Amino acid sequence: MPSSGSMGIDSQYCRAGWGLVLALMAMLAALGWAGSAAAATHEIGGRVPCHAVSSEVAPLERVPARYTCGGEPAGYQQGSLWLHVDLHGNPQARSEPAVLVHNSRFDRLEVCFAFADGAIVRQQVRSGDFGSHWRAGAQIAFSAPRHGAPVTGVTLRFDRLASANMLRIRLAGPDAEEEQSTVLAAAIGSALMLLLVGATFNASLSIVARRQFSAWQAGWAAVMLLWGACWSQLLLLVLPAMAGAPSAQVCTGLACLATMLATMSAVTALQKHHLNPLLRKSTLYLGWTVGAMGVPLSVVRSGPIDLFANLLGFLTSALLLAVAACLIQAWRRGSGEARTFAAAWAVPMAVLGFSGFVDTDQWLWGGGSQLLVLFAAAWQTLWLSISASRSYALLRMQRDVARRAEAQAHELARRDPLTGLRNRRGFFEVASASLEPGTGVPVALLLIDVDFFKAINDTHGHDAGDDALVTIARRLARWEGERCAAARIGGEEFAMILSGLHGFALARFAESVRSEIAACDHGEALGRVTVSVGVAEAGAGDVMSALYRRADAALYAAKRQGRDRVVMGDAADASSGRRVSGA
Structure with missing residues (x-):
């Protein structure tokens, strides 16, 4: 049997080991987020598209005189951007391919399918009206119609696009597109249901137990639920006018607000004597700053939006490191809440870091990093809800034991010790x-x-x-x-x-x-x-x-x-x- 001294040393090593793991995850997430702030997916069907730019919104039937097949497009925010990819020899082009575009900030999107026999088919959506083209997972689907000739090329035209670096476009077969959309919708619905349950449970717990942490956690889960419904476009079932730029802008604001609420939830759950006052205040200020940045970022449509995204990524990275430092310090000082939050935050941090170093945009049939974040949020709220339930149940058990002891003492005070009758x-x-x-x-x-x-x-x-x-x-x-x-x-x-x-x-x-x-x-x-x-x-x-x-x-x-x-x-x-x- 180990001695009490060795057990204390083992406990210290355990805290130090978990603290190191949490710190590495925070650094990984920070570096990954910062590195992915300006990441872009430029390939369509395994090929890099060529581009053309108009400084003003071009007439609907205009076709660019020539395309540039190198470099990054510029000067398109107040005009039009064309992306063209040649699909000669692409096996997916032989059987009515579908082009799936991840939702972004634009006024209008048109997709042209060019066939080998010279036929051209155009399909388009506008901000506020995606019609039947929207799919779960923040995707817009354009399917080539049945035609006797294969598709030889696809051209995408964006009017008043906010940032080309934020575009994610992929090619899929017609049957695969339907199956993937169905699976995505089911997966997203499951994650949103978990968030709804977590928000409702924590809101109830904050009222019954009067715990500030539960109130912050309920707010965070509710915001993440709204973000998930908005990002996945399931919100379009009831608010179709939110399609396009409105939902993309709202998602940015909600993401910043959720980050702030998650920070408040984690920091306020830790006892003040477990944290350095300067570290605690700095973390809270960083959280409020990230939340405040969501206001301008949710309305901006042009300008240095990539610069703003990089700044937000930097601040969020600093915030993740600050939260990790709070959890590690509180854990080392014996905080049970820190252990709970370390397990809850480890998964989201790992997901953010992993998606920053590994290109996950084409993963999960286009759901990418956002879908991973949604599942990580569902895990986090589920874990914290279970932990809060256990803590509350333990408090209730202790209260019931105290009440029984009080009742027993009250009864004993009214009983004769010799005979057991009332005194x-x-x-x-x-x-x-x-x-x-x-x-x-x-x-x-x-x-x-x-x-x-x-x-x-x-x-x-x-x-x-x-x-x-x-x-x-x-x-x-x-x-x-x-x-x-x-x-x-x-x-x-x-x-x-x-x-x-x-x-x-x-x-x-x-x-x-x-x-x-x-x-x-x-x-x-x-x-x-x-x-x-x-x-x-x-x-x-x-x-x-x-x-x-x-x-x-x-x-x-x-x-x-x-x-x-x-x-x-x-x-x-x-x-x-x-x-x-x-x-």
């Missing part, structure tokens, strides 16, 4: 409740005193006296129920509060109590132990103190009359009492 305090609480007006049920009090108890203690010892009291208590406990409560209210004095009996029935019950106690077996040494019983019936408006005085007077009357008997008290005159029975 004087507990009995008076129950008896007073029985006397509350409006019940309409007769109530009676029985005071029971052991006869010659001092002689038992003096002759046989206090242990024998205690045994006699316990035996009597066990017999009284048999009568306890909804209408009867018994207690030991003094040294050798017991009491019973009874409801539902009065007059002759009450007298018979009191006599049965006396006789059955007298019949208890106390062993040959003690022999027969008897009791005297005083009974008082509650009158209208009676309180416990008055009822007790009458029962006590009846008990003393039983003692004066020779003990081992029951005396009924008179509600009209407490000084008199009538004997019911006796030895």
Whole structure:
């Protein structure tokens, strides 16, 4: 068995190892995001397209005089950009290929299919109206119609395109395009459902448990849900006017807002004493800065948009490193929340870093890095929701244990430790409740005193006296129920509060109590132990103190009359009492 010292060293190595892993993931994500900020996919069907540019939006039927097959296009943001790819010899061009364009910021997109027999077919979409061309996964599909001749070339024309570097275009067969779109829609729907469940659960938890972390997490999951619905274009099912540039712009703002909320969720969940104040403030300020940048970036349509994207990538990279530093520092200082968030953030960081170093734009049938991020977000909200549930369940268990302990202590404070019956305090609480007006049920009090108890203690010892009291208590406990409560209210004095009996029935019950106690077996040494019983019936408006005085007077009357008997008290005159029975 390892010693406690070795276990502490192992724990330190574990924290250091996980901290190193998290730091490497953060650096990987930062470098990957920064490196991918200006990445572009220029190949269509395995070939690099040629381009032509017009500084102004060209007439619809205009065809460029020539194409440039090298370099990067420029000067197209207020005009038109043509991309042309020659498909001679491409096997996909023989069977009605489909061109899939990832949604971006443009006013109009036209796709021309050129056939070997000279025929040309044009298809187009506009911002705000994609018709039936939109597909799940932020893609716009243009399918070549059935024709007797193969497709020899495809030309894409973009009017007022924000950035050519953000274009992602691919070629697919007609059957493959339908299958891929179906699978993408199902996968995206599953991820969005997980985000919806996470947002709803955390919102409920923030209200019930009043936890700030859950509120931030619910906001983040809700924003990611909106981002996923907007990016995937599933939002077009209810808002078709959001097609194109509007949804692309909204996605940018939502992505920045989600980044800010994720930062707030992670940092505010960590205790302040686990973090360096400067590191904590710097991370929060970076998160707010990234969130604020989403406002201008969501409305810009021209200008140095690639520069803005690089700046946002740099700030986001710095933010990832800052969050990783917070988690590592809090973890090393013993924060359980840091361990939870490290596991939750590790996957998104790894995804961002991986997609930055590996070209994932054509992965998952065009879903690319955004789809990976969506799944990573679903993982993150699921993990944090489960962790929050476990923490909340643990808190509830601890609260329930504390409440049970409190209730047990409350009950023990009202119980006699020797006999287990109620003590004087507990009995008076129950008896007073029985006397509350409006019940309409007769109530009676029985005071029971052991006869010659001092002689038992003096002759046989206090242990024998205690045994006699316990035996009597066990017999009284048999009568306890909804209408009867018994207690030991003094040294050798017991009491019973009874409801539902009065007059002759009450007298018979009191006599049965006396006789059955007298019949208890106390062993040959003690022999027969008897009791005297005083009974008082509650009158209208009676309180416990008055009822007790009458029962006590009846008990003393039983003692004066020779003990081992029951005396009924008179509600009209407490000084008199009538004997019911006796030895």
